[in-house]
Amino acid sequence: MxxxxxxxxxxxxxxxxxxxxxxxxxxxxxxxxxxxxxxxxxxxxxxxxxxxxxxxxxxxxxxxxxxxxxxxxxxxxxxxxxxxxxxxxxxxxxxxxxxxxxxxGLAPLLGVDASMSDENISPEEGFNKIENIQVHETGGILGVRGIVYEPINEQGVILLFAALCHELGFMIEGIRSAFPDSLLRRRNAKGTWNSCRAEFEFKSSFFKLHKHDPKQCDLIICWEHD
Structure with a gap:
């Protein structure tokens, strides 16, 4: 474990x-x-x-x-x-x-990732890095639903998905820090709704990097599919 x-x-x-x-x-x-x-x-x-x-x-x-x-x-x-x-x-x-x-559910909204402690830096350096990114770095211009910039981290992916989820056929039941990140309802071909367990990642490859169990997740929601 x-x-x-x-x-x-x-x-x-x-x-x-x-x-x-x-x-x-x-x-x-x-x-x-x-x-x-x-x-x-x-x-x-x-x-x-x-x-x-x-x-x-x-x-x-x-x-x-x-x-x-x-x-x-x-x-x-x-x-x-x-x-x-x-x-x-x-x-x-x-x-x-x-x-x-x-x-x-707070950690993803703050840009805090559970794998941070695997990096070869001190805890103080890791959290300072997050704060500096939040203050200084942005993605390219997006201009969707009041969101100015493209996501540059998992936090941005969550924000963008929340803004577009209804158009994509989803409803959000909850977002949490535990895996998987989100419990969703997904519209099916009959017009009814099914439960869906989703994990947010900036890049889809991070799912494997973070050693998540695919059997416990139905969907990866990401910005870059690599």
Whole structure:
């Protein structure tokens, strides 16, 4: 079973509450491993090692921490200490009451991709890169339904599809961060509607790159089909 860094968000918040609101990286990693039931037998790929000798899964809580910091749910002001904020506690309270993650579906809209942690850059560099793209880079002129530019990432693909879905014969039931990204209704030849599980990608080849299971998805919605 493969895990991505977003799978560590909620466990990380829960662990920090368990530790009294904050903890050292060593204590946090130990508790996350226990909480998630991580072990080399059930998660062999997660216990592989990088050339540096670091265990692979331990890279993902660091990315989750940076993402939670950007959302205001963790406090990164104290060096060597991971600390939950009041916003982070509110997220957990909402989850406990509703059994639903309040941030479900947020990542694609922010341009955050689960495979980011596979890149050979630090979490801070990865998220700074996203923010810089959002501020400075655009695609070519598109001019469709009030959308000025062509998509340059998955976030843009989702926005464009949402604007055109009715013309394409779809309705959107929900968008989420878990795979597959979207639950749709698709009009069939009889004029009725069928359920459709869709994954958004900027390039269709990213579906394979992200190691998604095609048996769990009916449709890839992309900007570039390569």
């Amino acid at each position: 493969n895990l991505n860094f977003m799978d560590f968000e909620i466990p990380l918040l829960k662990v920090l509450v368990k530790l009294g609101g904050k903890g050292s990286p060593g204590d946090v990693y130990l508790e996350v491993e226990r909480t998630m039931g991580l072990n080399a037998t059930d998660f062999p790929e997660e216990y592989g090692k990088y050339k540096s000798g670091a265990i692979k899964w331990k890279n993902k809580p660091a990315w989750a921490r940076e993402y939670l910091k950007r959302k205001g749910q963790l406090d990164g002001s104290e060096r060597g200490i991971w600390k939950i904020t009041e916003i982070g506690k509110e997220q957990l309270n909402h989850l406990n009451k509703t059994q639903k993650d309040p941030d479900e």
